[in-house]
Amino acid sequence: MRYNVSLPWWAYAVMGLGLAVFIGLVGLSIRRNHGIKRSLFSAPYTMWMILFTILPCILIAYYAFTDTAGNFTLDNFRTFWDSNSEMKKLVGEEYAASIPRGTVNVDTLVYSLWMAFLCTVISLLLGYPAALFMADRQMKLGASIVVLFVIPMWMNFLLRTIAWMSLLEDNGLINMMLNAMGFKSVRLMYNSGAVLLGMVYNYLPFMVFPIYTSLSKQNPSLHEAAADLGCSPMQTLTKVTMPLSLPGVISGITMVFMPSVTTFFIPRVLGGGNTMMFGDLIESKFLTEGNWNGGSALSLIMMLLILISLSILRKADPNGEGSGIV
Amino acid sequence: MIEQEHLIDLQHISKDYDGVTVLDDINLYIRKKEFVTLLGPSGCGKTTTLRIIAGFETPSSGKLLFEGKDILDIPPYKRRVNTVFQKYALFPHLNVFDNIAFGLKLKKMPKDEIKRRVQSMLELVNLTGYEKRHVDALSGGQQQRIAIARSLVNEPEVLLLDEPLGALDLKLRKEMQLELKSMQQRLGITFLYVTHDQEEALTMSDTIVVMRDGHILQIGDPKHIYDEPANAFVADFIGESNIFRGTMVRDELVAFAGREFPCVDFGFGENVPVDVVVRPEDITVVGEDVGQLVGTIRSVLFKGVHYEMIIDCGEYTFKVHSTTMQPQGSRVGLSIVPFNIHIMRPMDTPKREAADDAV
Numbered sequence: 001m002r003y004n005v006s007l008p009w010w011a012y013a014v015m016g017l018g019l020a021v022f023i024g025l026v027g028l029s030i031r032r033n034h035g036i037k038r039s040l041f042s043a044p045y046t047m048w049m050i051l052f053t054i055l056p057c058i059l060i061a062y063y064a065f066t067d068t069a070g071n072f073t074l075d076n077f078r079t080f081w082d083s084n085s086e087m088k089k090l091v092g093e094e095y096a097a098s099i100p101r102g103t104v105n106v107d108t109l110v111y112s113l114w115m116a117f118l119c120t121v122i123s124l125l126l127g128y129p130a131a132l133f134m135a136d137r138q139m140k141l142g143a144s145i146v147v148l149f150v151i152p153m154w155m156n157f158l159l160r161t162i163a164w165m166s167l168l169e170d171n172g173l174i175n176m177m178l179n180a181m182g183f184k185s186v187r188l189m190y191n192s193g194a195v196l197l198g199m200v201y202n203y204l205p206f207m208v209f210p211i212y213t214s215l216s217k218q219n220p221s222l223h224e225a226a227a228d229l230g231c232s233p234m235q236t237l238t239k240v241t242m243p244l245s246l247p248g249v250i251s252g253i254t255m256v257f258m259p260s261v262t263t264f265f266i267p268r269v270l271g272g273g274n275t276m277m278f279g280d281l282i283e284s285k286f287l288t289e290g291n292w293n294g295g296s297a298l299s300l301i302m303m304l305l306i307l308i309s310l311s312i313l314r315k316a317d318p319n320g321e322g323s324g325i326v
Numbered sequence: 327m328i329e330q331e332h333l334i335d336l337q338h339i340s341k342d343y344d345g346v347t348v349l350d351d352i353n354l355y356i357r358k359k360e361f362v363t364l365l366g367p368s369g370c371g372k373t374t375t376l377r378i379i380a381g382f383e384t385p386s387s388g389k390l391l392f393e394g395k396d397i398l399d400i401p402p403y404k405r406r407v408n409t410v411f412q413k414y415a416l417f418p419h420l421n422v423f424d425n426i427a428f429g430l431k432l433k434k435m436p437k438d439e440i441k442r443r444v445q446s447m448l449e450l451v452n453l454t455g456y457e458k459r460h461v462d463a464l465s466g467g468q469q470q471r472i473a474i475a476r477s478l479v480n481e482p483e484v485l486l487l488d489e490p491l492g493a494l495d496l497k498l499r500k501e502m503q504l505e506l507k508s509m510q511q512r513l514g515i516t517f518l519y520v521t522h523d524q525e526e527a528l529t530m531s532d533t534i535v536v537m538r539d540g541h542i543l544q545i546g547d548p549k550h551i552y553d554e555p556a557n558a559f560v561a562d563f564i565g566e567s568n569i570f571r572g573t574m575v576r577d578e579l580v581a582f583a584g585r586e587f588p589c590v591d592f593g594f595g596e597n598v599p600v601d602v603v604v605r606p607e608d609i610t611v612v613g614e615d616v617g618q619l620v621g622t623i624r625s626v627l628f629k630g631v632h633y634e635m636i637i638d639c640g641e642y643t644f645k646v647h648s649t650t651m652q653p654q655g656s657r658v659g660l661s662i663v664p665f666n667i668h669i670m671r672p673m674d675t676p677k678r679e680a681a682d683d684a685v
Contacts (some may be wrong), residue, residue: 224382225415227402229429229480235403239428243419 015051022047057303063296076297080105105281105298112278113305115192116260119199120207123256124249126200127207131248132241134208135215146212149205161198161269168194168270190272198266206255214248215241250313258306278302332391333358333483333516334379339388341374341540348374349385350540356484356518361510363519363527366537367563372520375537376486379518380409392483407484408477412492414469416461422448422472423457429480447475450509467498474506484516491526503529524564528552536560557673558601565605568644571672572602580669583619583642587662591669601670606634606647608666617659619644626654 025043067073130149134142152160167173168188175185188194218241226236264279282302285295334356341349349371356362364372377383378390381402390398397405408429416425426447430440448454451471461469470490477485487506491499507530510517521527527534528548536543536551544556555561558569572582577592582602594600614620621639633651637644637660644660652658 219413219415221411221413221415222417224380224402225409225411225417226428227382228380228407228409229476230403230432232401232403235432240417240419244417246419 018047018051022051060296060299060303063293064300067293076293077301079294080297080301108276108281109278109301109305111275112261112263115196115199115277116257116263118196119203119260120253120257122196122200123204123207124253127204127252128211128249131208131211131215131245132237134212135218137220149208153205157202158265160202161266164194164198164201165189165269168197189270190275192271192275194270195267195275195277198270199260199263202266203256203260206259207252210251210255211245211248214245218244246316250316254310254313257309261306262302331357333360333393334518335389335391335394336375336379337389337391339375339378339385339390341371341378341383342386348540349378352388352540352542354535354542354545356516359514359516361507361517361519361530361532363521363531363534364537365521365524365527365534365563367522369539370537371540372522372537373488376409376488376518376520379484380407380486381405406482407486408480408482409486409488410473410477410490412488412490414473414490416469416473416476418462420461421457422453422459422461422464425461425472426476426479428476433480443479444475447479450478451475466493467502470494470502474509478509478513478515482515484518485510487517487519489521490519491521491523499526506530528564534564536563538563555603555668555670557670558603559673561601561603561668561670566645566647568604568606568609570602570604570642572600572669574598574600574669578664580667583644584640585619587618587667588664589667589669590664591667594669594671599672601672603668603670604644604662604666606645607632608662609644609646610661610663611635611637611646611648611650611652612659612661614657614659617661619660621658621660623652623654623656623658626651 022044025047064076065072065074067075130145133139134145136142155163165172169175170185170187170189172188174188179185222240222244223236226240227233231239262279262282263277264283267275267277267280278298282295282298285291285298289295332355336352336354339349339352340347352371352375354375364375366372374383378385381397381400384398389396392406417428420428423444426444427440430443435443444457445454448456451474453468453471453475456464456468456472461472464472470493473490474485490506491502494502503526506517519527519530528551531548533545534548534551535545536556538559544551544560546554551560552564555564555567558567561567562569570582572580574591574594574596575581575586576596577594578589580587580589580591580600580602619639619642621637621644624636624638624643627634628651629647632647632649635646635648635652637646637658639660646660
């Protein structure tokens with residue numbers, strides 16, 4: 001199965017034209033706008049969106065609904081439900097009986113959603129108190145905690161994850177310390193727990209910062225008013241501080257859940273291949289199998305799921321006070 | 327026996343912030359059902375005093391008695407006082423009803439009782455029918471009244487108000503002043519009111535406490551404070567004043583503005599430096615030949631009810647309020663009856679300069 005990666009000549013023509021219009025409009029918007037409609041100024045961004053967001057989406061949809069020859073087909077989705085049929089093709093019909101029925105792809109999707117859910121919940125449980133400390137004006141530590149959360153982000157995402165390896169592996173730092181104290185080595189890596197740890201570690205800042213922002217924007221006299229009207233410090237937290245930080249919580253959840261579902265690489269490094277997630281699956285479809293049509297179908301399913309979860313979140317925050325990404 | 331009717335007693339209350347003294351040995355009592363106003367320029371410590379009573383600040387030293395018991399160790403949510411905040415501090419995630427019901431719900435009051443009380447509160451503040459409104463959708467004056475209702479519904483012993491009318495326009499402010507005063511009288515609740523607006527203080531208070539630099543300068547009823555200011559600062563802060571440095575020549579004779587004036591004060595001693603205060607409305611413009619002083623009108627401003635004239639008499643300048651106007655540049659005489667000349671001892675030397683700046 002060879003794929004023709006190069007695009008037809010007209011695709012390059014469209015892109016070239018788009019680029020020309022883009023550059024032209026940027027030039028125009030720099031000049032004083034005599035006789036030019038204001039709405040035209042947004043054209044470069046519209047063009048950008050079309051070129052780099054909408055066009056790729058259309059391409060993914062196109063690939064998802066076609067076979068290698070470019071004919072319309074739903075096979076890509078069928079194999080999603082029954083991924084073993086693919087394997088059947090590989091091993092031949094005579095061995096088909098020996099392949100367990102089941103849908104590896106669907107299992108992976110469910111596993112990814114479950115891991116993303118756990119990651120989001122843990123990030124929220126860890127992140128909210130952290131954000132509270134950071135936003136507390138009386139806590140002098142607040143600023144230094146902010147720095148603690150920012151510093152790891154100066155490092156590359158892959159590097160950070162690999163760094164965890166050297167901590168967790170069988171001869172890693174933690175086990176070395178355990179040995180030194182006379183304990184036996186513990187297997188810390190190559191399981192879902194390690195993957196979850198890696199995910200929470202990487203995505204926690206995305207939970208903390210939106211919550212921190214919405215907490216630090218709160219008018220401190222609201223907290224005093226609550227106390228004045230009879231709220232104990234705990235009641236002030238649950239009745240005033242928390243409800244008012246809801247927009248921050250929602251955008252935090254969004255910002256953690258979305259990348260969590262599509263996580264790849266982390267499972268491969270920390271999970272050791274036993275814990276494939278949906279992101280890895282898509283990646284391997286494209287890059288290992290070279291199956292663009294199958295990979296596109298999986299991506300489309302993923303996009304659909306994200307859209308659904310976003311619209312649920314939007315319901316929880318009808319005012320749209322969360323960040324602009326919802 | 328008098329002690330018993332003191333609801334709140336501040337005894338030797340001091341407060342430092344990082345070595346800066348904000349309140350210095352404040353002693354003050356507040357009686358039941360009294361309308362007390364803390365009046366002073368910004369930074370005088372009036373809001374800090376209020377916040378100490380509310381429990382948001384802890385004094386560095388001193389005692390705070392509530393009905394005779396020290397309440398400094400009691401956290402704000404257990405004190406029987408409620409606060410109306412400067413910028414209202416209404417809860418933006420709750421509607422009008424839930425804002426007002428906030429305190430009652432915490433007390434686990436039955437639902438229909440809460441409803442009844444909120445209704446009658448809304449009636450009191452003239453906002454019946456606003457229960458379901460979002461607080462952000464209300465005007466400043468309405469938010470203000472919701473904030474007052476939210477505090478009053480808890481039937482506090484004392485209502486603390488921190489410049490509650492500061493954000494309102496002049497007309498609304500005047501209306502709210504009258505409303506607040508009549509509410510206080512109807513409900514019989516003690517009000518402790520903080521403001522820098524002397525007119526507000528004069529209009530509403532039973533007792534005014536004038537503060538400056540963390541000290542209490544004078545306590546008294548509005549008329550007393552206006553007519554008998556304790557020192558030049560109070561005189562200047564309450565209403566407008568002409569303030570001069572003078573010398574008490576002997577009893578009932580004072581020298582200032584380049585000549586001697588008969589007055590009614592005595593007991594200062596002879597040739598003692600004093601501050602002399604004359605209200606602008608107490609100076610009469612007369613003919614050039616009959617005035618105690620003669621001056622030239624530098625400027626005339628129309629102020630609505632009266633004209634404000636600035637009159638130069640040699641090196642001294644007088645501000646005069648009069649319902650009749652003299653043209654700018656004309657020579658006039660000024661006359662002051664002895665009763666209207668207020669003599670006061672100069673304030674302590676270090677504060678003297680600040681008082682001059684204020685003048």
